[in-house]
Amino acid sequence: MKTGGQVDLKRTQELFWELITAPEGVRAAIDSLSRRGLVDEPSLNSLFTGDQGLPAVERLDIYANMYFYRLLDCLAEDFPKTLAAVGPARFHNLVTDYLLRHPSEHPSLRYLGQRLPQFIATHPLLEAFPHLADLARLEWARADVFDAPDVQPLSRDVLARLPQDRAGDARFTLIPAFALLRFDHEVVSFWRKLDERAGGHAGTAAASGAAIHGGGSGNAAREAPDPGASPSGEVPEPPSLPAPARRSAAARVWRRDFIVYHCSLDEEEARCLDLVLAGESIGRICQQLAAGRSLVKATARAGRMMQGWLEDGILAEVALNETTR
Template sequence: MRWPRTRLAPRGWEVRVTLRETQRRFWEAITFPTGVGPYLEHLDPQAREAFVAGFAETEGFSRIDRVDVYAESYFWRQHGVLAEAFSLLAWLVGPARFQNLCTDYVLACPSKGPDLAEIGAGLPRFVATHPLGRATPGLAEVAALERAEAESFRAADVPAFHVQSLQAISPERWPGLRLELSPAVRRVVTSVDFAVVTQRRQAGEAAPGELPRRPDQHGMLVSRQGYAPKSRPIARDEWEALDAVAGHATFAEVCRTIAGEVPEQRAAQWLLRWTQGGVVAGVVG
């Protein structure tokens, strides 16, 4: 059995410090909004003595400075991950405002696990209510698409479904078939014209103050072939057809969701594109 270690506080008191308490104080210190020094100032005297007893210092390198090293690393590591995962959002708002956004987000939504890829899971919702997102409509949609692409990249692999497999299905079976979507498929409701935004970024132009929109676009469809997620705009009718597919509707039921003439022909065209784009993983029935 190992007893909690005892260290002498500056005034000669013996303070017993457990590992659990030391870890808790360390976490509180590195995540305190204004730094380790202000964190110590807000503690009561007994808690401050426990902190002092739990962390060593040397001449020229105080315990506050030591813990500050970890506090800085804690933020900048997460900032780097977010900047890579949300590079389009970072470009749109600029380095300084993106850094401030990350600071606000990390403080409001601290990491709850060791997986760095999950740090940005809540950023789209956070941007939607953040002053930056309210000032520039569409930023939350940009964050949502970038998050959807990250999730698509990490989704489970499934065997490729080829057009030849569709061609082998007899016509009389089609009405009762049910399509299976790939685990990598994601959809984001947005009318932001990402093609225009991406072209401006690649051309080295300044980020637009107002995001361009496409009136005919209901959302973005994200899929993956191999290791590369890709996204494309889709209109409301295709979105609703995919809703039906996701709800395990038969091919005949999917066709009934499509307005206009020859819905079977339009559904067949979508099915071909879905198959070629890695949206459909297979058929059942």
């Protein structure tokens, strides 16, 4: 490789990247490049420093390990239940596959896991763990609302000030730190069981003061786990829990006072939240609830539901013609 000039700097960086991101290590990357007639080991040794104590390949392997394990750590932090569900060895392989398809393209590690749930939905692991994409979607939603914009939740007083005769025309706005999810599996209860097994203390609404994405780990180097930690070099896998039932389910995820919560929803409440998200009026929501109910029962159901939304702090505003806070 020629030296000097930006073209060569670019080629050098592309080669460096290819070497340190190869899933089977630098040696395998060199063999692959050599077979393609691009770079062989002697030319690599003329580019990078190395000596008997620490050859160039081993020096580059330090970077290869740091690359993979930093990103693995980040995904393990954002998807702890997904990791617990499949165990460290399968999660390791899943992350290897994921990073090949979706290397980080953002300056912040916060977005690294954004496409993991969809990726799992197309991954062979889904055969053995059909609920895994749903579980990962729940975890990503929790990570996503953690740093969504702050909004003061709607107060009961503001809602009470709505003119009675026009309340049906009013529309709610939800807080930005909110997500409505639908699943094909009962992953909310499965999440709770995993949390309990890990020593968590989640109540009805699973709470967590989640962390900074990527662990806020700064620029510290990352290492592969100590191979002596277990005979296989991997953390022993915990006994698996029974898989969650395949059944349509819904959940909402939200943040209040910097704590992230989620809970199961029945389909009726999920449909009502769909209407809120679509900007429909309170009257339209009540119509939804009136189907098959007496007016008294429908009103009581609407009252309980909205009371829950108020108490959980998922409503941001209620508006008639102009914004009312």
